[in-house]
Amino acid sequence: MSISFKKSYKFAVKSAFYITLFATGFVAILLYFFLEINYLFLAVFTFAIFLFSFFVLQFRVEKFIYKRVKKIYDDVSLLDSTTLRNQPITTDMATLTLDVQKFAREKKIEIEMLKVREEYRREFLGNVSHELKTPLFTVQGYLSTLLDGAMNDKSIRKKYLERAEKGVERLINIVKDLDMISKLETGDQNLNFTKFNIVDVVQNVFDLLEMKADEKSIMLMFDMKYTKPIYVHADQEKIEQVLTNLIMNSVKYGKEKGTTEVSIENLTNNKVIVRVTDNGEGIESHNVPRLFERFFRVDKSGSRSEGGSGLGLSIVKHIIEAHHEKIYVESKYGFGSEFSFTLEKAK
Structure with a gap:
């Protein structure tokens, strides 16, 4: 996925200003002690050194630093961060830092939510298996007893079949209730x-x-x-x-x-x-x-x-x-x- 840059020139401007200030001051001192100060020369030199410093710094920042920053954005965008995808990258380091910090906070919250959901899923599956296991084992127990010979006794046969039927009814009720909850959650259960x-x-x-x-x-x-x-x-x-x-x-x-x-x-x-x-x-x-x-x-x-x-x-x-x-x-x-x-x- 291609990520666009929103260029910022703060870093290059400030850095060029400091370099120009130092270079101009240094040249002015040399002219003062060794030659005659030429103010036109100083003005041209100041303008030239500022432009040169600005363009060199901006070029180097964009080519080497933000090229790597863009790679980081591309990588983290694979994690489906809507903030990083929808906004262009700025070459302002302060904004970049805020973006990354915001991304980290969002991911931390997302991880915590996933942990809660995983715990809920684990508990839910355990509860489902327990609720289904109880009536299943009940039905299996009565049917196994009948198959082992109790079927020949008419009174026992009827009593055990009735109890097995109750176990099956409980299973049906659990499945029906789960189906209803699922439909209500997804909106498939139409209300009249x-x-x-x-x-x-x-x-x-x-x-x-x-x-x-x-x-x-x-x-x-x-x-x-x-x-x-x-x-x-x-x-x-x-x-x-x-x-x-x-x-x-x-x-x-x-x-x-x-x-x-x-x-x-x-x-x-x-x-x-x-x-x-x-x-x-x-x-x-x-x-x-x-x-x-x-x-x-x-x-x-x-x-x-x-x-x-x-x-x-x-x-x-x-x-x-x-x-x-x-x-x-x-x-x-x-x-x-x-x-x-x-x-x-x-x-």
């Missing part, structure tokens, strides 16, 4: 925006999870009686999934005989905020920033016993961000948590 009543959607989720909540005697309720519909503009199916994931989590990690409360409030003239609040075990403050990471679990052992793909909150975050909305979390360990997100009001 419609006008709908968010109160009805919350009630549908309550009805869906009622039996699950009854197992722990957890009450699903609104903060008040909503007599009028609250219409929002969003993808109804995706928002229902968001509410299902959030309410399911509050039930899963809630206390026996606890509550999960949903409130819908006006935030601005064109926004509402939906809050899902519980009085469960809460989340320790150092875990809150990582809640929306894929496969991140606050309780590594207990949460796996509850099942799930470990991708629920990550999907929630991606769906809300795909709507260009915000999601928030507040939690006090031992007292409960509140997840909230904004939605656009329907006109």
Whole structure:
């Protein structure tokens, strides 16, 4: 790639000035002591020595110094530095130094970001392999037992096949969730925006999870009686999934005989905020920033016993961000948590 020069003459001008000053002074002293001072001669000599010094210095700088500097720019440009590619090289050393320092800072930041991404990638791959390995080994174990002779017992055969089916369902859910996150991140998951009543959607989720909540005697309720519909503009199916994931989590990690409360409030003239609040075990403050990471679990052992793909909150975050909305979390360990997100009001 060819890199152009933006010439600067500061170095040559200053250097020529100093050489001229010295040469003129030296010649003037010689004339004073040995000959008669001729001011016309001194003026011509000064002008000539300045021009000669300037052109020689500028030529030498461009030919030998900046030729090598240009080679350095060409080399580092292979590292895809947009700053160095889009701007011409200057022969001003101060500007050159600033350019190189800026390039070094950018590369340092880029290297740090790559290290963070590599660490995230390594952790993510480890989590994926662990999540897939558990149901795979479960299915393999039941099938191997059946093939080893347990298939002849009808009751055992049915029980083991049902358990193997659950393992396969968990694998399918993990793959589906990963596929959804991938599509949301790349923008391939198209959202179907419609006008709908968010109160009805919350009630549908309550009805869906009622039996699950009854197992722990957890009450699903609104903060008040909503007599009028609250219409929002969003993808109804995706928002229902968001509410299902959030309410399911509050039930899963809630206390026996606890509550999960949903409130819908006006935030601005064109926004509402939906809050899902519980009085469960809460989340320790150092875990809150990582809640929306894929496969991140606050309780590594207990949460796996509850099942799930470990991708629920990550999907929630991606769906809300795909709507260009915000999601928030507040939690006090031992007292409960509140997840909230904004939605656009329907006109």
